[in-house]
Amino acid sequence: MGGVLDKDGSPEASVPKTKIEAKIIEAVRRREVQGSSMTAFNSIILKFPKIDESFRKCISTFEEFDEDGNGSIDPQELKNCFHKLEINFTDEEIDGLFEECDINDDMRITFNEFIVLLCLVYLLQKDPAAENCKSQVGVQSLKATFETLVDAFVFLDKNQDGYVSKNEMVQAINETTVGERSSGRIAMKRFEEMDWDKNGMVNYKEFLFAFTRWVGIDENDDEADKQDTDKDDDN
Template sequence: MGGIVAKDGSPQTSVTETKLEAKINEAVRRREVKGSSIKSFNSIILKFPKIEESFRKYKTTFEEFDEDGNGAIDLQELKHCFRKLEINFTDEEINDLFEACDINEDMRMKFNEFIVLLCLVYLLEEDSTAQHTKSLMGMPSLEATFETLVDAFVFLDKNKDGYVSKSEMVDAINETTTGERSSGRIAMKRFEEMDWDKNGMVNFKEFLFAFTHWVGIEDNDDEDEGEDNV
């Protein structure tokens, strides 16, 4: 994929996508056609406790697939997980997903990385015509949470190009905090937390990793311990 050009004419950084990222972004853009039920960023924040609770319910599922009990899922364990949950992805697709979500590049998938991967699977499966589309993993409450996350991203991506820019994040925050002097600072802090690769654009995967941090399910929160919360 080539560079991204904003519909509002604002300059945006060129984004290079892998084959998997392109597939995910295409699925996001198709989902964006439906619009979002979310009306403000504050309404997303209010959902944090319920989302965290939903995630943590599946910690036991994560531990079940952590066959050697080392606190992480490796590639072979993930393939066993997919087979047991009857998620019909090829080995190549599973390899690509594992690599994309192994944010620490240590060939070990921690709980927050596992949650992000499952959400990407949900998006891709919902976008497909597979017969099990509406019963992904047999986890209806987790699916409902994932749908909330997709809805939140659609709300933030004002121009529906599959990426959230700084200006879009500012717009989203300002819709809630119009007139507050701190709104710009809040927006920039949130955007920086999402923009993992520092290219000025946030894709759905980056948004998901930031979200696991916001709701508190990351394994390591030390680096941001001293920062003020919004």
């Protein structure tokens, strides 16, 4: 669904389609009040290697959630883990998070989808008791990475409405590549990579999925891991 254009030519913020999406947008807007420490898009790019390394440390956490060891997490496995760790989410919220992150609608969460889910849980989770539970599965150690991702999104979202528009992406790239003719093309390419539903606005979830690809975490990693496992079984 395309957005309505506002005065500066950018689509107006979309209406959240689900309750969990509305909560994510609200949480992002609360965070945006604090502003961003980033001053250029290049500062985000320079953090790619460290973020990739942090993401890959989540593999053991993913395997813990994957109770049957089939390489993915189903809705019940996700609920079991949340309840076991006493993370303060209702079943409805857990289902909502699952649906938000299951971009293929195949009723399973793969590793890159799991990374996005963890980022969203971190953003949404406010219960101090749940913070302690997260440390038990190694997520608390990734706090700096999660904060960097939120900070990067806040930097891009210049008008702090919870969405990134094409104009905002162009502005962010131009601030980094002043005077370069290719800056507009770079901005458009990055924006298209983020705007999954092609509505002209990028929400935090879309940004996270694009980010996992930018740093090298994607479906290919899942397939490669599966192939390696199959080879080991054959030997």
